[in-house]
Amino acid sequence: MEIPKIDLRGLEPGRLGWEEARAAVTASMVAHGCVIVAHDALGPDLRRPLFCRAMPEVFALPLEAKQRSDSRWGAVQRLHQWEHAEAGADGGEDDAGGPRRRDEKSVGDHLESLTHGVRLSRYGAPLDKETGVSMKEHRDDTMVTGIVQHEVEGLEVQAKDGGWTAVPPKPDTVTFVAGEQFRVVTNGRVPACLHRVRTPTCRERFSILFGCRSRDNATVRAMDELVVDGDQPLWYEPVRYEYSSALIGRTADGLEKDEPIMA
Ligand SMILES: O=C(O)CCC(=O)C(=O)O
Ligand SMILES: [Fe+2]
Numbered sequence: 001m002e003i004p005k006i007d008l009r010g011l012e013p014g015r016l017g018w019e020e021a022r023a024a025v026t027a028s029m030v031a032h033g034c035v036i037v038a039h040d041a042l043g044p045d046l047r048r049p050l051f052c053r054a055m056p057e058v059f060a061l062p063l064e065a066k067q068r069s070d071s072r073w074g075a076v077q078r079l080h081q082w083e084h085a086e087a088g089a090d091g092g093e094d095d096a097g098g099p100r101r102r103d104e105k106s107v108g109d110h111l112e113s114l115t116h117g118v119r120l121s122r123y124g125a126p127l128d129k130e131t132g133v134s135m136k137e138h139r140d141d142t143m144v145t146g147i148v149q150h151e152v153e154g155l156e157v158q159a160k161d162g163g164w165t166a167v168p169p170k171p172d173t174v175t176f177v178a179g180e181q182f183r184v185v186t187n188g189r190v191p192a193c194l195h196r197v198r199t200p201t202c203r204e205r206f207s208i209l210f211g212c213r214s215r216d217n218a219t220v221r222a223m224d225e226l227v228v229d230g231d232q233p234l235w236y237e238p239v240r241y242e243y244s245s246a247l248i249g250r251t252a253d254g255l256e257k258d259e260p261i262m263a
Contacts, residue, residue, distance in 0.1 A: 001159040004028055005173065007038040031160045033178040033193035036167060042148055044171060051150040055206045059122045106223055110185065113218050114143060119209040123154065125202045134205075135197035141241065142179035146210035149175075152203045158194040166198075174210075181214055181241065187222035188235040214241055 006024045011017050028035040042050075058066075126134040134154070147155055149169035156164045157177065167175050177193035199205050214220045221238035 001161045001163055001165060003032055003034055003036050003157060003159060003165055003167065003175075005036045005038055005170075009038055009040055009172075029176075029178060029190045032157065033182075033191040034157045034159075034175065034195070036173050036175045038170075038172045039174055040172065042174070047148075047150060047171060050208070051206050055120055055122065055208075058120060106225060110223065113214055114212050115215045117211045117213075119211060121207045121209060123197060123199065123205040123207075125204065126199055129202060131198065132200040132202060133196060133198045137194050137196040139192040139194055140177060140179035140211070141181065142211045142213040143181040143185070144179060144212050145177050146212075147175045147177065148173075148208040148210075150206055152199060152205040153201065154197040154199045154205050154207065156196050156198050164196075164198075179213070181220050184220045184236045184239060185223055185226075187226040187232060189226060189232075217241075 004024065006021055006028065008021055011021055025035050025037070123134045126132045128134075137158070147167075149155055149167070150171075151169055153166060153169055155167040155169075155175060157167060157175075159165045167173075177195055178190045180192045182190050183192045197205075197207075217240060219238045219240050222234060222236060226232065227234050
């Protein structure tokens with residue numbers, strides 16, 4: 001099953017095409033926990049120097065230099081992290097100075113509870129030459145991860161029908177995979193995407209990951225409007241993510257609930 005590619009270029013909130021694109025992104029996330037978008041934020045003038053010059057240079061640094069970075073984001077290197085301003089206690093105002101709608105406030109509060117990071121990854125030739133797999137199947141423990149590939153294939157996601165789908169390393173695309181935190185926040189509507197890295201051509205490969213997760217020690221909970229008594233009851237108890245321990249298996253009734261319930 002192919003994951004659809006959604007073109008977000010030139011779209012602006014409220015303008016022509018925005019609603020349709022939003023609906024398509026939502027549908028893909030609900031179905032696959034994953035969406036491929038076309039976007040020009042990382043155009044060829046940035047991509048080429050990044051992947052062809054900066055990344056090889058970073059990875060050529062001595063190990064001690066690379067280890068100086070204190071990364072919570074994974075194996076390689078966190079280059080940059082920033083925090084959103086603290087969420088205000090009240091609902092705040094929208095850009096036009098009017099009171100915010102409840103769902104806007106809730107989404108705004110959610111966004112403000114997040115922290116972001118960038119990770120650069122380098123894969124040598126896969127150890128397992130037969131399968132070409134260099135990173136086993138897994139779900140990220142993040143809210144969402146944006147993955148940028150360059151020229152060399154690798155990212156594969158498990159689509160709704162259970163089959164593996166290779167995401168081609170197209171120059172104008174970013175692939176977003178939902179992590180475990182997203183599953184909790186959407187009360188199981190969006191599954192955490194199972195994905196892996198497999199490079200059958202056995203070439204060296206670089207990728208850039210834009211990770212977004214709840215702030216350290218923040219409690220991740222289902223959004224109120226996604227919990228509907230009788231229809232879509234609370235699926236996960238609020239959970240606090242510490243980077244060293246994944247507490248995700250715990251649910252309201254103590255059972256593992258791997259299968260998301262669909263809206
Ligand atoms: O490099 C990629 O395409 C994906 C890597 C990945 O899934 C991860 O680091 O969690
Ligand atoms: Fe991953």
